[in-house]
Amino acid sequence: MRVVTISGFKGGTGKTTVAALMGVAAVKDGLRVASLDLDRNTRNLSSFLTLRRASRLQSPDHVMLMDMDEDARTNAKPKHSGRLEPLVRMAKMDGYDLLIIDTSSGNLSDVYEAHLLADVILTPMNESPADMHGLFAPLGAAAAPRINYREMIDTVRFDRKRAGLPEQGWHVVMNRVSSLPSKIGGVINDRVAAMATEAGFEAVWRLRDRVVHRALALEGRTVFDTPSDGRLTMSELSGRSEVRALLALVQGAQAQHMPRAA
Numbered sequence: 001m002r003v004v005t006i007s008g009f010k011g012g013t014g015k016t017t018v019a020a021l022m023g024v025a026a027v028k029d030g031l032r033v034a035s036l037d038l039d040r041n042t043r044n045l046s047s048f049l050t051l052r053r054a055s056r057l058q059s060p061d062h063v064m065l066m067d068m069d070e071d072a073r074t075n076a077k078p079k080h081s082g083r084l085e086p087l088v089r090m091a092k093m094d095g096y097d098l099l100i101i102d103t104s105s106g107n108l109s110d111v112y113e114a115h116l117l118a119d120v121i122l123t124p125m126n127e128s129p130a131d132m133h134g135l136f137a138p139l140g141a142a143a144a145p146r147i148n149y150r151e152m153i154d155t156v157r158f159d160r161k162r163a164g165l166p167e168q169g170w171h172v173v174m175n176r177v178s179s180l181p182s183k184i185g186g187v188i189n190d191r192v193a194a195m196a197t198e199a200g201f202e203a204v205w206r207l208r209d210r211v212v213h214r215a216l217a218l219e220g221r222t223v224f225d226t227p228s229d230g231r232l233t234m235s236e237l238s239g240r241s242e243v244r245a246l247l248a249l250v251q252g253a254q255a256q257h258m259p260r261a262a
């Protein structure tokens with residue numbers, strides 16, 4: 001079973017969208033898929049899958065992790081919560097092929113554990129300075145964040161190595177890429193590509209901004225569900241192939257490096 005953790009410290013980058021699309025794509029491909037929602041604030045993935053279930057659309061088997069009880073919260077914060085490991089073990093024993101963990105932004109103990117247990121980490125980001133700085137703070141930042149996402153990954157890697165666990169893949173997913181090339185997009189892509197080797201991630205250019213993803217999500221649908229008239233638009237077809245490529249990547253296919261031009 002592959003455990004894929006979708007995360008990043010910046011909010012609104014597309015974590016839930018990527019989790020939802022990949023989960024549905026994998027189920028449609030015949031894989032046994034489980035998903036786990038760690039976002040205790042919005043529960044976006046859980047709401048999306050509730051809509052799907054109401055419409056009897058094929059979906060991953062889903063677990064929403066409940067809030068920790070007050071006692072656990074008020075005690076000195078452990079580095080990881082220990083709540084996920086039994087779930088992952090059970091999913092493995094139950095014969096799932098893929099476990100997708102959608103996280104919330106922030107360095108919480110459940111989120112840390114989701115990183116520790118992951119075979120692959122996906123970090124969506126948009127072509128914006130704010131998203132880039134959520135990954136690694138700018139040099140000499142006056143108000144540097146308490147911990148960069150990249151530093152947290154270093155700690156996870158250290159902890160895994162100490163535990164004798166194999167290296168994980170870490171992929172930064174450029175999400176909501178515009179079909180129109182822009183100067184800022186080019187600058188961000190160059191800087192992210194330059195950081196890739198130093199930080200140890202693969203920068204992959206994967207998902208375009210497609211209104212259809214938002215429009216379909218309103219009803220718990222995705223580009224992988226057959227439209228009522230049976231006809232797929234070009235955007236839906238392209239959206240499918242982008243998500244399928246990402247799925248192949250997390251299943252172990254060779255990472256495709258980010259192209260230089262849009």
Ligand SMILES: Nc1ncnc2c1ncn2[C@@H]1O[C@H](COP(=O)(O)OP(=O)(O)OP(=O)(O)O)[C@@H](O)[C@H]1O
Pocket residue numbers: 010011012013014015016017018039042044103104105175176177207208209210211212213214217
């Ligand atoms: N490739 C895309 N094309 C079109 N819209 C997108 C795409 N990716 C994300 N969005 C939209 O961007 C918004 C934020 O996406 P999403 O909720 O997936 O982000 P998130 O990282 O899960 O946010 P949070 O940190 O709040 O959990 C949503 O409105 C979503 O529909």
Ligand SMILES: [Mg+2]
Pocket residue numbers: 015016017039044045103
């Ligand atoms: Mg989300």
